[in-house]
Structure formats: structure tokens, C-alpha cells
Amino acid sequence: MLLWPFYGLSKHYSKKYKFKLHSKPNPFRRSLHVFVIDAGCDVELLLEFYSLLSPKYNTHRWGIFFVNTPRSADLLVILSKPTPKMLPIVKEAINQMPKPYGVMLIENSSFDKYDLNLPNIVEHLKGDIEAEEIFKKLIEIAQGGLIC
Amino acid sequence: MLAFGLAILFFCMGMAVYFNKTLSYIFGFLGALCVVILGFESYHAGFSYQIDIYNIFKLGIGTDKLSSFFLIVAYICFSAIAVYSIDFGKLFSKTMAFLINLIMLSMLFIFCAKDAITFLIAFEIANICLFFSILERVNSHNQAYRFLAFSEGSSVLLMIAFAIVFSATGSFLFQAGQNNFLFALFAFLGFIIKMDIVPTHVWIAQTYSKAPSNIAAILSVPLTLVGTYGIFRILSLEKSYTLAILAIILGSLSAFWGALQSARETQLKTLPAYSTVENNGMILASLGVSMLAQYSQLTVLSEFSYLTTLFLIISHSFSKTTMFLSIGHAKETLGKETIDDVRGILKNVSKSAGFGILISGLSFSAVPPLVGFVSEWMLLESLFQSYKFSDATFKLIITFTGILIALAIGLSSFGIKKLIGFSSLGEFSSKIKKIPDFSIKLAENTMSALVVISGIFSFVILIYLGYGNLLNGLLGVFKPALIVSSKPVFGVLSPFMFAVVFVFLLIVVLLLKFSNKDTKTTMPWVGGLALKDNELYNTRGYSFIVEYVLRGIYRTKEKKTYVESYDISNSIYDFLERLFKKLSSTISKIIMNGHLYYYVTYIVAIFIIALFVFKFN
Numbered sequence: 099m100l101l102w103p104f105y106g107l108s109k110h111y112s113k114k115y116k117f118k119l120h121s122k123p124n125p126f127r128r129s130l131h132v133f134v135i136d137a138g139c140d141v142e143l144l145l146e147f148y149s150l151l152s153p154k155y156n157t158h159r160w161g162i163f164f165v166n167t168p169r170s171a172d173l174l175v176i177l178s179k180p181t182p183k184m185l186p187i188v189k190e191a192i193n194q195m196p197k198p199y200g201v202m203l204i205e206n207s208s209f210d211k212y213d214l215n216l217p218n219i220v221e222h223l224k225g226d227i228e229a230e231e232i233f234k235k236l237i238e239i240a241q242g243g244l245i246c
Numbered sequence: 247m248l249a250f251g252l253a254i255l256f257f258c259m260g261m262a263v264y265f266n267k268t269l270s271y272i273f274g275f276l277g278a279l280c281v282v283i284l285g286f287e288s289y290h291a292g293f294s295y296q297i298d299i300y301n302i303f304k305l306g307i308g309t310d311k312l313s314s315f316f317l318i319v320a321y322i323c324f325s326a327i328a329v330y331s332i333d334f335g336k337l338f339s340k341t342m343a344f345l346i347n348l349i350m351l352s353m354l355f356i357f358c359a360k361d362a363i364t365f366l367i368a369f370e371i372a373n374i375c376l377f378f379s380i381l382e383r384v385n386s387h388n389q390a391y392r393f394l395a396f397s398e399g400s401s402v403l404l405m406i407a408f409a410i411v412f413s414a415t416g417s418f419l420f421q422a423g424q425n426n427f428l429f430a431l432f433a434f435l436g437f438i439i440k441m442d443i444v445p446t447h448v449w450i451a452q453t454y455s456k457a458p459s460n461i462a463a464i465l466s467v468p469l470t471l472v473g474t475y476g477i478f479r480i481l482s483l484e485k486s487y488t489l490a491i492l493a494i495i496l497g498s499l500s501a502f503w504g505a506l507q508s509a510r511e512t513q514l515k516t517l518p519a520y521s522t523v524e525n526n527g528m529i530l531a532s533l534g535v536s537m538l539a540q541y542s543q544l545t546v547l548s549e550f551s552y553l554t555t556l557f558l559i560i561s562h563s564f565s566k567t568t569m570f571l572s573i574g575h576a577k578e579t580l581g582k583e584t585i586d587d588v589r590g591i592l593k594n595v596s597k598s599a600g601f602g603i604l605i606s607g608l609s610f611s612a613v614p615p616l617v618g619f620v621s622e623w624m625l626l627e628s629l630f631q632s633y634k635f636s637d638a639t640f641k642l643i644i645t646f647t648g649i650l651i652a653l654a655i656g657l658s659s660f661g662i663k664k665l666i667g668f669s670s671l672g673e674f675s676s677k678i679k680k681i682p683d684f685s686i687k688l689a690e691n692t693m694s695a696l697v698v699i700s701g702i703f704s705f706v707i708l709i710y711l712g713y714g715n716l717l718n719g720l721l722g723v724f725k726p727a728l729i730v731s732s733k734p735v736f737g738v739l740s741p742f743m744f745a746v747v748f749v750f751l752l753i754v755v756l757l758l759k760f761s762n763k764d765t766k767t768t769m770p771w772v773g774g775l776a777l778k779d780n781e782l783y784n785t786r787g788y789s790f791i792v793e794y795v796l797r798g799i800y801r802t803k804e805k806k807t808y809v810e811s812y813d814i815s816n817s818i819y820d821f822l823e824r825l826f827k828k829l830s831s832t833i834s835k836i837i838m839n840g841h842l843y844y845y846v847t848y849i850v851a852i853f854i855i856a857l858f859v860f861k862f863n
């Protein structure tokens with residue numbers, strides 16, 4: 099028990115992630131500005147997503163910033179499939195974004211399939227999604243650049 | 247002389263067919279056109295006609311250079327107003343057609359009168375007609391009576407002035423008032439009330455916004471031109487340093503005060519009303535400088551500042567008429583009172599109204615090469631030449647006037663940009679009531695074009711007015727296109743060349759704009775929802791910085807959801823109002839309190855007094 103500081107130094111409490119990165123990874127070369135719209139999701143996904151803001155993930159070090167307006171965002175994250183009332187707002191947000199931009203759809207439960215006709219979808223996550231998975235995807239997009 | 251007769255005939259026919267509004271306004275327009283022709287005819291050779299009544303007093307009518315200039319400017323505005331009223335008058339009763347014709351007729355006699363009696367009769371008729379035409383709008387009694395009170399105050403002062411002349415010389419002719427300081431002083435005070443000079447401007451804010459727009463245009467331009475014309479006449483009759491200095495001080499203060507109030511104003515018509523105060527202040531100050539230079543034997547400066555005054559009059563008249571006509575159009579279509587409520591006039595109401603507000607507003611903000619820029623540049627140039635005066639007091643006064651006027655130009659530009667930006671160029675659509683607007687658009691477009699043309703071709707106007715010696719060719723500009731402010735050269739300006747360069751640069755900018763099509767315009771992001779009324783950046787937000795910094799002058803009060811500010815020159819009249827209300831209530835309580843024995847006491851007392859008076863006389 100006395101050796102706990104050594105144990106602490108040698109053992110990583112947080113997991114080590116492996117990313118599929120392009121040729122030369124450089125975490126500080128680019129930055130990704132993200133605008134999030136809650137288009138009708140449940141609390142579980144919301145909590146998972148907003149835990150990305152905690153120090154554990156330290157998104158700023160990876161060049162990921164959450165912004166308050168789509169006008170300065172590179173990536174629009176839509177939490178769950180938009181309800182009919184939220185769809186025009188989502189489309190207006192996409193209209194306000196400067197080019198080039200990407201859209202990331204995240205659903206944690208299955209909905210009726212209807213076509214959204216959203217442009218530039220770079221990522222579509224489905225199922226029970228955890229924060230780490232979103233984090234991985236965000237970093238992949240940030241590192242790889244937006245490919246639309 | 248033929249044009250004079252024809253004009254009277256047309257105005258009378260206009261009055262006679264008042265039951266057919268369209269025909270009546272067309273006659274009014276033809277009459278106004280005849281007066282413009284009369285003005286151009288008599289600018290070089292005026293006419294004069296005199297009659298003797300029982301060999302006791304003489305009455306006279308005639309025109310000279312000065313009255314011709316005023317006739318041209320005022321009746322160009324009148325003809326635009328008459329054309330505008332053909333469609334705009336359909337919203338009001340038949341009486342207005344009659345009244346507008348009568349106003350035009352009486353104004354003709356005001357500018358042509360050579361004696362006090364003709365002048366005062368015409369003056370009173372114009373005032374009373376304007377009073378009734380303000381009443382055309384329902385619930386405007388308060389505002390109309392305010393106007394009448396100040397007009398009659400001016401009339402009383404003029405009557406006193408003419409009575410002084412009559413008692414001294416036994417003549418009613420204006421010429422008899424030469425070198426009579428008391429006459430000049432009273433007439434000066436009477437005319438500055440007509441010019442809305444501070445502190446006699448308090449009625450304008452409410453009256454202009456309540457009056458129908460064509461009447462507001464008449465109140466703002468031809469009526470204040472009467473005051474200006476009077477001041478010109480007096481200062482040419484009586485060579486007094488005191489009056490010239492008074493004119494400079496009152497003028498500059500008025501210009502500053504008008505601009506200061508227009509910076510905080512948010513009502514659609516009140517803002518141009520304060521701009522009228524500012525412009526008239528500039529005119530008065532410039533005339534004062536001209537007279538002072540003339541008395542001090544500075545011929546070139548005197549000529550130049552006289553010309554400045556004439557240009558300020560042209561600029562004020564054309565731009566203000568355009569502005570009131572356009573604002574009236576927008577106001578009647580949208581049915582709103584504040585600048586915030588009439589956003590997007592250019593997109594929603596009509597192009598001509600939007601451009602009218604835009605061009606006249608830019609002219610007031612002194613944007614080259616419009617006529618407002620030319621006149622304000624000339625004013626500052628003439629004020630910068632204060633060093634030419636040998637007297638230190640004059641130097642000091644004119645320098646401080648320059649400071650006040652420069653501040654006024656800046657503040658006025660701030661205020662007018664608010665009007666243009668929020669009303670003409672803003673984006674917000676509301677319900678539109680369709681009114682017939684062919685003649686309205688015609689009048690607006692003509693006046694807007696006049697504002698632009700008179701600015702660009704100001705050198706042609708200069709040559710026509712007979713000031714060709716102030717034109718030159720320098721710095722690559724050809725001979726008559728350059729206005730020179732002094733000899734030897736002090737400052738130069740060429741609005742014509744400016745326009746040429748401006749058009750060339752505009753083409754380059756437009757080419758660049760059209761070649762780059764990757765521009766996207768979007769509304770502000772408010773969570774993706776459409777903007778509500780209270781979420782737009784409003785006029786209060788724009789002018790709050792001024793209201794806060796100058797909170798001592800404006801008496802700014804920050805309430806929970808809005809901000810209040812106040813024109814403190816109103817406080818004098820508020821105080822008087824309260825005093826008289828209290829006085830009348832006190833008198834009614836003490837003396838006329840309804841008890842019978844009080845009245846019996848009065849009767850007995852008067853009986854005894856009368857007995858004593860007649861007994862001992």
C-alpha cells in the first residue's frame with residue numbers, strides 16, 4: 099500500500115485511445131469548431147455528449163471548440179433525428195454555416211426512417227453511443243480535415 | 247408680370263374647383279410652375295408696382311433679386327408638393343385642396359409684398375390656412391394650437407415693428423424702415439420665431455409629426471423660408487453689428503441644439519423636424535457672418551458667405567421636401583409612427599420613397615457630391631476665415647461658431663444615418679396598406695433628382711446667381727467647375743469632378759462585386775427562429791451611447807425596459823403652463839367661487855367705483 103504513488107505514476111487510470119489518423123498526426127495543427135443542436139434527443143445522449151466538455155476529455159487540447167452560433171462553426175452536430183418542428187431550424191443552421199462545413203448525425207435509438215435531405219453528412223452514429231465514441235469521431239474529423 | 251397674373255389666376259381656379267381634388271391640385275401645380283417662371287424672369291429684371299390710397303399711404307408689390315430667388319426655391323418645392331398631393335390628398339378631405347391653393351397664393355404675396363399691410367395680411371392668411379390644414383388630421387387640436395400660438399407671437403412682434411416704422415415715418419413701405427434699429431430688432435425677433443430658432447422651436451416636434459406630410463413639408467420649407475426672407479430684408483435695411491452678432495450666436499446655438507436633439511430622436515417625423523431647426527440655424531449663422539464681413543469691408547468673404555446662405559437654403563429646401571414627402575408616403579402605407587416600425591421602406595413600400603429618404607438623408611449627412619455637402623463645406627470654409635477680421639471679438643465669436651457648427655454637422659449626420667439605416671435600408675416587413683401612388687412617386691423622384699443634380703452642377707447655379715468670379719480652374723479641373731472660397735485661394739472644391747471620379751470608382755466597385763458571387767447573406771442567428779419585433783437592434787440601441795454620455799443635457803432615465811430622454815428647452819414652457827394652470831385655479835377658488843354674495847359685492851363695488859369716477863370727472 100505504501101507504494102501507491104509509484105503505482106499511480108505507472109498505471110493509467112484513463113484508457114488509451116487508438117485513432118485512425120492520416121499520415122502525420124499533429125494534434126495542434128488544425129482546430130474544429132463545433133455547433134450542437136439538440137433536435138429532440140433523450141437525456142442519456144445529452145449527458146453523454148456534454149460530458150465531452152469535462153476535463154477528462156480535454157477537447158481544447160485536441161483543437162475541438164464548442165461555439166455558440168453556426169456562423170462560426172465547421173461542424174454541425176445534430177443530436178437525434180430532428181422532429182418535424184426542429185427540421186426547419188436545423189436547415190436554417192446549415193444555411194448559416196460558412197463553407198466548407200460538415201454535418202454529424204447522432205442517434206441513440208431507432209426512429210422511423212424518413213429522408214432528411216441534409217447535405218454534407220460526414221458521420222452518422224447509431225445505437226447506444228458513449229461519449230468516448232463521439233470523442234474519437236470528432237478527433238478523426240479534426241485531424242483528417244473535413245472531407246465533404 | 248404675365249406669369250404673376252397667370253399664377254394668381256391658376257391659384258384662384260384651384261380654390262374654385264376645390265370639390266374636384268385632382269383638378270384643384272393640378273391648377274395649384276400650374277400656378278406654382280408660373281411662379282417659378284416668374285422667379286427666373288425677374289431674377290435679372292424685377293417688376294415693381296405701387297398704388298396710393300387716398301394719398302395717405304402707399305401699397306406696393308414687386309420683385310427683386312432676393313425675392314425672385316426665394317420664389318424659385320419655394321415654388322419648386324410647392325410644385326412638387328402639389329403633384330404629390332394629387333394622390334396623397336385622396337386620404338384627406340376636399341378642404342385641404344382649397345387650403346393648399348390659398349397658402350400658395352398668400353405666400354406669393356408675402357414674397358412680392360413691398361409694404362407692411364400686404365405682407366401682414368398675406369402672412370396671417372397663410373398662418374390660418376396652415377392651422378386649418380393641420381387640423382385635417384383627427385385629434386390634432388393641441389398641436390395645431392401650439393403652431394398658431396407661435397405664429398401669432400411672430401405676427402404680434404412684426405405688427406409692433408411696423409407700427410414703430412409708421413409712427414416714425416408715416417409710411418408702410420419696407421424702405422421706410424431703413425436705419426431704424428427698434429424696427430429691425432422687433433422684426434428680427436418676429437422672423438426668427440418663423441425660422442424655428444431655439445428656444446422658439448418647441449412646437450415643431452409634436453406638430454410636424456401630427457400634421458399630414460404635405461403640410462409638414464410646407465411647414466418645414468416654404469414657411470421657414472418666409473422667416474429667412476424676412477431676416478435677409480432686415481439685415482439689408484439696417485446695418486447693425488448687434489443684429490449680425492445676434493444672428494451668428496442664435497444661429498450656431500440653434501444648429502447645435504437641433505442636431506443634438508435629432509441625435510436622440512426616434513420618431514419618424516420628429517427627427518427631420520429637429521433637422522429643420524439645425525438647418526435654419528446654419529442659414530442664420532451664415533447670413534450673420536456675411537453681414538459682419540460686409541460691415542467690416544471684407545468684400546470677398548461677404549460675397550462667399552452670402553452665396554453659402556443661398557446654397558444652404560437650396561440644400562435645405564430640396565432635401566427636406568424630398569424627405570418629408572418620402573416619409574409621408576411610407577408612414578401612410580405602413581401606418582406607423584416610429585423609425586423602428588417602418589423598416590425596409592426600400593424593399594417593402596416603394597423604391598422611390600426609399601431612395602428619397604436615402605438621398606435626402608445623405609445630403610443632410612454631407613455626403614459628396616450632393617448639394618448638402620456643397621453647402622456645408624462652404625459654410626465651414628467661410629467660418630474658417632475668421633482670421634480675416636481685424637476685431638478680436640469677432641474672431642472669437644466666429645471661431646466658436648465654427649466649433650458649434652462642426653459639432654452640429656457631426657451630430658446631425660449621426661442622427662440622420664439612424665433614420666436612413668433603420669427606415670429606408672432596414673429589413674422587416676409589416677402589413678402594407680395600398681394607396682394610389684403614381685403622382686407621389688413622380689414628386690419623390692423629381693425632388694431626389696434635383697438634390698443630386700443641384701449638387702453636381704452647383705457651378706452652373708453659381709454662374710446663374712451671378713457669382714461667376716468665385717469659380718476657377720485649378721489642379722487639373724477645367725475652368726468653371728471649381729468653387730474657390732477666397733482670393734487669394736484658401737480652399738477649393740469641385741463637386742462636378744468629384745462626381746466624375748465617384749462614378750468611375752463606383753463602376754470599379756460594382757465590377758468587383760459582380761465578379762465575386764460567393765457571398766451569402768443571412769439573418770442573425772436567434773436559435774433558428776424568425777426575429778421578433780423586440781429582438782431587433784433598434785434606434786434606442788443606436789443612440790443610447792449619446793443619450794448616456796450626455797445624460798445631463800437629455801435628462802436620460804433608464805427604466806426597466808426602455809429609456810427616456812427629454813428636450814430641456816421644453817421645461818420653460820412646461821413651467822409656464824404649470825404656473826398659469828395654478829394661477830387660474832387660485833383665481834377661480836378665491837374670486838369666482840360660485841357664492842352669490844361675492845357677485846353681489848362685485849356689482850355694488852363697481853357701482854360705487856363708477857359713481858366716484860363719474861362724479862369727480
